[in-house]
Structure formats: structure tokens, C-alpha cells
Amino acid sequence: MLLPPHQEVCNPGFCDCPFPNSIEVTNHKGHIPDLVSCRCGEDEPGNVSPWRWHSTDESDALVTDRDIIFHPTYSQGTAIVRGDRALKPGMVHFWEMRVITTLAGTDVMFGIGTESVNLGQFKFHFVSALGTNAQSWGFSYSGRIQHCGEQLPYGQKFSQGCLIGVCLDRTRGHLEFYLNRRSLGVAYTNVPTDPDIRIYPMVCSTAAKSVIRLINCTSQQVTLQLRSFQALSKQPLKLAELRQMPGLRGILQSYWFLAPPIRYSRNSRENELDLGDEAVLSSSKLRRGRKQKYRESDDAAVDEDDLYANAHKITLRSSDSGDEEHPASVHEMCDEYFHYLL
Numbered sequence: 001m002l003l004p005p006h007q008e009v010c011n012p013g014f015c016d017c018p019f020p021n022s023i024e025v026t027n028h029k030g031h032i033p034d035l036v037s038c039r040c041g042e043d044e045p046g047n048v049s050p051w052r053w054h055s056t057d058e059s060d061a062l063v064t065d066r067d068i069i070f071h072p073t074y075s076q077g078t079a080i081v082r083g084d085r086a087l088k089p090g091m092v093h094f095w096e097m098r099v100i101t102t103l104a105g106t107d108v109m110f111g112i113g114t115e116s117v118n119l120g121q122f123k124f125h126f127v128s129a130l131g132t133n134a135q136s137w138g139f140s141y142s143g144r145i146q147h148c149g150e151q152l153p154y155g156q157k158f159s160q161g162c163l164i165g166v167c168l169d170r171t172r173g174h175l176e177f178y179l180n181r182r183s184l185g186v187a188y189t190n191v192p193t194d195p196d197i198r199i200y201p202m203v204c205s206t207a208a209k210s211v212i213r214l215i216n217c218t219s220q221q222v223t224l225q226l227r228s229f230q231a232l233s234k235q236p237l238k239l240a241e242l243r244q245m246p247g248l249r250g251i252l253q254s255y256w257f258l259a260p261p262i263r264y265s266r267n268s269r270e271n272e273l274d275l276g277d278e279a280v281l282s283s284s285k286l287r288r289g290r291k292q293k294y295r296e297s298d299d300a301a302v303d304e305d306d307l308y309a310n311a312h313k314i315t316l317r318s319s320d321s322g323d324e325e326h327p328a329s330v331h332e333m334c335d336e337y338f339h340y341l342l
């Protein structure tokens, strides 16, 4: 179906639960989060809730443990809210937020920032606050990412009912976003790994009565197990084989966030692309186009890898990490990770 040019493609929600429309939200006299009964995907196993939202007078937002109501009366600018605890160095952190209200206005962003971010800096300015300088990194509801004031295309536009996941690897300095439980690929590889630099989860919004809920968060030590599963999470067929092994189930569960169970709304199932979302697929097509010069015959194999590879490979510009070629089998994969021990 062709959309009229003025209508931007927006990702459908994670599930089919009803969410309040803007008029209901505006007219509601009580606590806005109470309008939503959806609990889909909450409390995944392996969560230890290492942090919650931090309430401060610097930000025009009403904060409870899990919910943030930005600009509860009206909006005069941008509010930034952060987690109450820094994300520990040497660990992999994942957290997931549900978008409770329709997103609109200058920007609503999800990401991270250092302790140097001044939460009240844009109180009277409507801006895309995360990523305005080197101290923060943001993923906007427009689908773009921003750091050091530079915005780049990354994913699709998203709004109410969507789940936004953030994965920060503090040992490698990698930052990756998920939309409705699908990875959009590594967005940045320059997050400081220095243990002395404190980094916090952050969200910012310019929209009056916009509500975000933290639904899952977990922090895991970086171990050989985690690294192995990280590599496997890019190989869905092999992962499915491993899920059949009874002894591995518990381990796989504690790393659920690396290859999370996916639930789809009826809407999105109609357009199901099976392996990746359209944002990833479109970039995959570009990359496949390049590869086809050399590998005309086996693009099926290229496909599987590409769908799970970084949509934009921003890292490749500055880094020579060998991530691009994926090992072909579980055996090779294990070799790759076990040879460090030998």
C-alpha cells in the first residue's frame, strides 16, 4: 500500500492492548499511567532492578519508580530525567521502556548521559536534548540518533505502545537500541569505558503529558557465557537449536534481553518480515547490493547475517573490529570464543 507523502510511516505498537488517545490523556484528572492496563512483556526473568527513575526539581516531570510524566501541566521546554544510579562499569546493562502516550512535538528521546549533563539546561528551550554534545547519546522518536550534535538516520519513527530497549556494554563502550524487541544494531561504539566516568540512563521530552514507563531492567557481568550468547543471538536458527537443550535453558533465560521473545500485534504481523524490521532490512538490501558483485549465487546466506548486523555500521568508519563476518556454525563460533582460553 502506498501512503500519501504527508503521512510518515510509524512503527505499530508492541501489542494489541488499548491505549488512551491524546484527548483522553489531556482531559484525565487523575494519574495518567492509570489509564493503561497493558502489562505485556513486563517482568522478564533474570531482572534484578538495579535502578529506578530519579526524581528532581531540575526537571519538569512527575517521577515515580517506573513512570515519568513529562510536563504534567503544560510544556515550556525540554525535561531530562535520569536513573537514580550510575550504570556500573564492566557490565552489560539492558533496560526497556513502554511508550504510554502518543509522542509529538520537538522531540522525545531515549538514551544515556554522563554526570556532566545538566538536567535543567533546556528547561525553557524546545530541543532534542540527548546528544547535543559529547556528554550524551540519544535515540529520537523520529527514528534518528544523535551524539555531539550530529543526527543520523537509524530506525523507524515510533510512538504510543512501542517498547524501546537500550543495551549499553560498558566494557566495550557499545550502545544499541531495540524497537519492539528487535535490535536496530549498534548505534555508537564511543561510550567511555573508563570506570571513573559515571553514566546514567536518560529520557527527555518536550511534549506535555507524555508518559514513559520503565518495564524491565537488568545488569549482567561480562562473562564468556554472555559473550557466547551475544554471538549466538545473531544466529536465530542456531539459537533455536540451543533452546532445545535442557541444561542451557536457565543460562539463556538470564540473557533473555539479547534475543528477547517477540510478541506482535495483529497489525505488524500482517507486514511480518520474519527476520528483521524494515529499517534493518532496507540497509541490508544496500549492503547486499554491494556484496552481490562478489557473491551472486548465495544471497540467502548473506541475508541472515545482514538482517542482524548493524543497520548503519557507524562503527566501521572508525574501527577495524572484525565484527562484520559472522562465523558459519556453532562450532566455529565456539572456537572463536574459546580460543582465548587456550
Ligand SMILES: [Zn+2]
Pocket: 015, 016, 017, 038, 039, 040
Ligand atoms: Zn499489551
